[in-house]
Each structure stands twice: as C-alpha cells, then as structure tokens.
Amino acid sequence: MSETAALPILDLSLANSPHLKQQLLEQLHDALFNVGFLYIKNHGVSQEKIKALTSLLPALFDQTDEAKASLSKLNSPHFLGYSGFAEEVTLGQKDLREQFDFATELPVVYNPQASTKLYYRLRGPNQWPHEGNAPGFRKAFLEYHDELQALSYRFVHLIEEAFCIPTGTFDAFFPRLTLAQNAAPTHHVTPQHRIKLVKYPASLSDLAREEEQGVGAHKDSSGWLTFLYQVGKEEGLEVLDGSGSWIRAPPVEGTFVVNFGNAFEAATEGAVKATIHRVITQGPRSKPRYSIPFFQGLPLDLTIEEVRQYIPEHVRALRPVSERPNSLVSSFADSRWDNLGESQLRKWIRSHEDVAKKWYGDDVLSYYLQ
Numbered sequence: 001m002s003e004t005a006a007l008p009i010l011d012l013s014l015a016n017s018p019h020l021k022q023q024l025l026e027q028l029h030d031a032l033f034n035v036g037f038l039y040i041k042n043h044g045v046s047q048e049k050i051k052a053l054t055s056l057l058p059a060l061f062d063q064t065d066e067a068k069a070s071l072s073k074l075n076s077p078h079f080l081g082y083s084g085f086a087e088e089v090t091l092g093q094k095d096l097r098e099q100f101d102f103a104t105e106l107p108v109v110y111n112p113q114a115s116t117k118l119y120y121r122l123r124g125p126n127q128w129p130h131e132g133n134a135p136g137f138r139k140a141f142l143e144y145h146d147e148l149q150a151l152s153y154r155f156v157h158l159i160e161e162a163f164c165i166p167t168g169t170f171d172a173f174f175p176r177l178t179l180a181q182n183a184a185p186t187h188h189v190t191p192q193h194r195i196k197l198v199k200y201p202a203s204l205s206d207l208a209r210e211e212e213q214g215v216g217a218h219k220d221s222s223g224w225l226t227f228l229y230q231v232g233k234e235e236g237l238e239v240l241d242g243s244g245s246w247i248r249a250p251p252v253e254g255t256f257v258v259n260f261g262n263a264f265e266a267a268t269e270g271a272v273k274a275t276i277h278r279v280i281t282q283g284p285r286s287k288p289r290y291s292i293p294f295f296q297g298l299p300l301d302l303t304i305e306e307v308r309q310y311i312p313e314h315v316r317a318l319r320p321v322s323e324r325p326n327s328l329v330s331s332f333a334d335s336r337w338d339n340l341g342e343s344q345l346r347k348w349i350r351s352h353e354d355v356a357k358k359w360y361g362d363d364v365l366s367y368y369l370q
C-alpha cells in the first residue's frame with residue numbers, strides 16, 4: 001500500500017490571486033493528466049451548509065425500516081430513493097452499504113406519446129423523507145446541492161484554463177446557467193446532477209476482520225466530474241494508482257475529493273483517467289462511515305463524439321502512448337451506448353434490475369443487460 005502523499009491537495013483560493021493562479025493551474029494539469037484523483041481545499045462551499053446536511057445523516061439512516069422502505073427506489077422509474085444494506089452489486093459482489101439516491105429536483109420530461117427517448121425517463125423528482133423523520137432535511141439537501149453545483153461549474157472553468165481552452169467552452173453542457181459571457185448557445189435539456197448519501201456500517205466486533213467490499217472497485221459512470229465529501233474521520237476509500245497499488249484516500253478536513261467519470265475519460269480519449277477506486281470495510285470497533293458523492297450530470301442526449309468535439313487535439317494527445325489509438329475499455333466504445341442517456345440508463349438498469357423490471361419491463365431489461 002502506497003502512502004497518501006501521492007494524492008495532491010489543491011488550494012482553490014490560489015485562483016483568486018493573479019500571481020498564484022498559474023501555480024494552481026500547473027498543479028491541476030498534473031493532477032488531471034498524471035494522477036486522476038485529487039483533493040481540493042478552500043473550495044468556497046459554506047461549511048455551515050455542509051454541516052447542516054451531514055448532521056442529519058444519522059437521523060436519515062436511523063428512520064424505521066418501514067419509513068425507509070416507503071422511499072424505496074422501487075417506487076421510482078428515475079432510480080431515485082433508498083437502497084437497503086447490500087442491495088447493490090459491484091463486480092458480482094454485494095456492496096456492504098446502504099444509500100439514498102437524490103438528484104437535482106426536476107420534473108418528469110419523458111412522454112411516451114411524444115416518443116421522447118426512453119432514457120429521459122431517468123429524469124424526475126426526488127423521494128423526500130417525511131419532514132417529521134428528518135426535520136430540515138429537504139432544505140439542507142437543496143442548499144448543499146446548489147453549493148456543489150456552483151463549485152462544480154467553477155471547477156470546470158479551472159479545468160478549461162488548465163486545458164488552455166477558452167473559459168466557458170463546457171458551459172454548453174450546463175445550459176440552465178450560462179456562466180461565461182461568450183458561452184455557446186445550446187439546445188440540450190438541463191442535466192440532472194446526482195447526489196448519493198451513503199452509510200457504511202460500524203464494526204461492533206473487537207476482532208480484526210477480513211477486508212470486505214464497502215463498494216467494489218469501479219470507475220464513476222454517473223457524471224462528468226465527481227465531488228466526494230467524506231464525513232468524519234472514518235477511512236475506507238482507496239484509489240488504484242498507475243502501478244496497480246491501492247493508495248489510501250482518507251478524509252482530510254475541509255476538503256472534497258475530486259475524480260473524473262467515464263464520459264470524461266472517453267471524451268479525452270484516455271488523457272484524463274476515470275480512476276478506479278473502492279471502499280473497504282474498517283475494523284475492529286469502527287464507527288459508521290458516511291460519505292456524499294456529487295456526480296455532475298451531463299445532458300442525456302449528448303453523444304461522446306459530440307462531447308469530444310469540445311476537447312482539442314492537444315489535450316487528447318496527452319494520453320499515454322500505450323493507449324493509442326483507441327484501446328479504451330468503455331461502454332461508450334459500443335455505438336449502442338455511445339450517448340450519455342443510453343449509457344446512464346444501461347448503468348442504472350444493470351445495478352437495479354428489480355426497479356428496471358418493474359418500470360421498464362422484461363424486453364428493455366434484457367436489451368440493456370447485454
């Protein structure tokens with residue numbers, strides 16, 4: 001196991017100083033192209049708003065089984081809601097965690113009469129806990145969402161600068177907010193960001209136990225960038241480095257962990273990696289571990305080829321020689337799933353077959369299980 005020093009911590013406040021900004025952009029360039037995983041501090045997200053949400057997590061997960069079951073993902077064709085302990089599978093093994101999936105609160109856009117694409121059915125409203133069970137949760141969540149959304153857009157602008165492309169180039173992906181003055185107009189439907197609230201259970205035993213899978217090794221597939229908040233001091237997150245060793249990525253106070261999704265890797269032709277990571281269980285006598293990944297959404301109708309057009313050749317050329325011209329193992333390499341909506345729908349159907357069967361039917365299920 002290598003040491004944590006391998007993962008850089010970038011200070012985003014350097015962006016406010018004309019003298020120091022270049023240093024930040026150089027560090028970001030290195031983190032993007034050589035590491036693929038980083039921490040950010042002085043990120044501008046209000047500590048009170050983080051606390052307001054994280055302090056409610058125990059109450060959210062301590063709701064009765066009945067209350068949690070009433071929020072089950074099975075109620076939602078959008079795959080939003082609660083999944084019980086070990087109900088999700090990664091690499092053919094159960095993940096030892098429970099979770100709530102939330103998203104940007106948006107109305108349904110899918111309309112079978114108007115033959116809207118099936119993947120638009122992923123878009124839809126959240127299942128909110130009963131106010132009496134987690135008082136203040138909805139407000140705290142929405143405020144956290146807005147802060148993270150803003151951080152994610154700010155960070156995308158820094159990536160553009162590190163790529164030496166005009167600020168606002170990627171604003172076309174985020175049409176609700178036009179952030180840069182010269183952002184290109186776009187016809188895309190507003191993306192929906194996803195936020196998972198995750199609990200890995202405590203270990204009550206005094207005995208050391210074998211490492212188990214909190215969540216199995218994976219690349220993030222739900223978005224463009226991921227901003228992960230690790231609550232408290234419990235460890236478990238590990239990152240696979242270029243030489244095949246697992247590096248610890250423990251919580252560092254006041255930071256978010258940032259990594260890049262499959263779509264980012266595919267769009268940059270592997271120049272920026274969707275780094276593989278996992279969470280292992282801790283023990284003995286460990287406390288529960290809570291985490292909150294924010295997955296920055298992209299418009300579902302975009303194809304990877306369209307996204308790639310925003311990435312100049314000088315960026316794509318930074319991919320390792322061993323990986324040229326196109327040896328990427330990615331669902332986007334298959335033309336059936338080369339569009340964000342198709343690949344997202346496939347991912348959700350594969351991880352929650354019961355929800356897919358109920359809302360989409362057997363034919364759709366077997367098509368996406370291929």
Ligand SMILES: O=C(O)CCC(=O)C(=O)O
Nearest residue numbers: 198215220237279291293
């Ligand atoms: O819980 C964590 O620290 C990471 C979770 C994660 O990687 C994910 O849900 O995609």
Ligand SMILES: [Fe+2]
Nearest residue numbers: 218219220277
């Ligand atoms: Fe992840």
